[in-house]
Amino acid sequence: MPILMTPLAVTAYTATSAMGSGLAAQLDALEHARSGLRPNDISSAPLACWVGRVDGVEDVVLPAALGAWDCRNNRLAWLGLNQDGFLERVHAARTRYGADRVALLLGTSTASIGATEEAYRRLDADGGFADDMLRPAIHAPHSLAAFVAAALELAGPCLTVSTACSSSAKVFASAERMIRLGLVDAAVVGGVDTLCDSVLFGFNALELVSPEPCRPFDAARNGISIGEAAGFALLERIEAAADAPRLLGYGEASDAHHMSTPHPDGLGAELALNDALARAGLDAARVDYINLHGTASQKNDEVEAALVGRVFPVRTRASSTKGFTGHTLGAAGIVEATIALQAIEHGLVPGNLGGDTPDPICGAHFAWRNERQRVDVALSNSFGFGGNNACLAFARAGFAA
């Protein structure tokens, strides 16, 4: 059993997705049940599906000194970093602790593979990359974290977690360990993934993409909608910010079952959930809201709804917000962590957008429409290919289990 975790302060956070850029836009979309999904207008060849595309990424201009990092994924990262005063908060932490005492731990599924795809679409006459594409750093999966390290001028431990759709949840676990061991005093965590041909045609090849806007936990759900997003959070010890919301716990576990299908009994998901609750010192009944992975794939939603029914009393409210953003893959963990944090901050349980005809497997826990209530403790589930499961537990400032 994991030992009880000393909570960490989440001293700043931000998200940019199809719901909009920054927390105010995200809250507004949630409050008005407004989906950010639109018909696919981004793949290099037609594909009939809906996507969660972020407006304005194409128009982002990176600072001149960072020009060599230019690509869609790093533009979205820069757009995300510039919301909610996040850059200033990181700058203050860097000044307070020193650049080498702030870790940078980011999750991504495909990083800037979109740039590599582009390089292959326009190879030069001798079959090599065009000169403007001969930038090795953007053709590696560490492109995102290396770019953000340069942009934030951080010099501490820096790594990319790439465990598919659990990536940017797992970075919270790495950060907590590094802070607990005294390797750093603070950590910037988060993740970015952008729409690209690899994921659109890849998930399409697996027959997991819906031709319509995704309908998580709906009886007639028929697949995912893919989205893109950037999200970040700053973690520090609670002594640094007693009035900030808290990371209370995290859990990680492996299904050991199948590369692209969840364990039929949700074994790894339940292990991750139990790990998070144990670290947080929480009984399941203390959880007010759980933001579900809820991709709208047949299997995920079936397994996850059963898990919710098995573990939680109905006072625990549950919903997926993939109907707002699409499945933002490696960024889903951080985006949904920020939604859990907003649920605590604003007393809003977001409705499960797209679930108009609830699957009978879903219990009375599901919030099909927005609900107003005090939320002290919120969880976020993130599950990835390879049977990789993560669960995060957040609480309001001052909460004691």
Added chain:
Amino acid sequence: MSMLRVHVEGVGLWSPQLADFAALRALLAGATPPAPSPRPAAATLPPNERRRAPESVLLAIEVAGQAVAMSGRDAAALACVFASAHGDQAITDYMCATLARSPAELSPTRFHNSVHNAAVGYWTIATGCHAPSTAICAQRASFGAALLEAASQALAEQRAVLLVCSDTTGSGPLAEVTGCAQAFGCALVLAPQASPASLGRLDLQLGTAPTDTSLPEPLQGWRAGNPSAASLPLLALLAGAGGHCELPVAATLGLRIDMENVA
């Protein structure tokens, strides 16, 4: 800056020249070890998976299996940190070429094998491991960053951790930007406490400049040709009588490792 102390209980190694850690020991002792067969055996995988698995998965599982066997531990109980600077380059090359030509023909199997955590996914499935598993990268600092992550987990959670770092040869046009001349994989089983299985004790200290300790040839050339071979200074210490080395853990940060041989 705090120091991390972990104990190495197993070492795995594979390259076109070195079949295992014993081959590195032999090489450093002046012998010429026989080269392994061209395809890593990856005996931990069930035979049908072994036939179908991409080379990146075979390489990672081969070195993981060697290290766990040496440690004598139960693979199912080990947390897993798998690292690779470039992931499966053959699949990335295939996917980008196919997407440029006829995207609707993309293979679903190659797509799900393209995730960076494919190797650790196959490993946990083959060993029935429900422990936390992760897949990370940090360009040329991938091994150092993975060592820091694995040591952190071993100490913070007081559990043994399997660390794997591997990269295959570059493929197609992508090879020009990844610069991987040949495959290289290594693995360590790290424990928070000393035990009869301990081969060596590592004291890790952050804060140096991100320098690479110099190496004799042919190791120096192998390191230049594969980011995972940045581990070679540490592997050479483990194969010898101990000492210290430095590794990059990030673009601007290095790790000093003091290794004491206890075997």
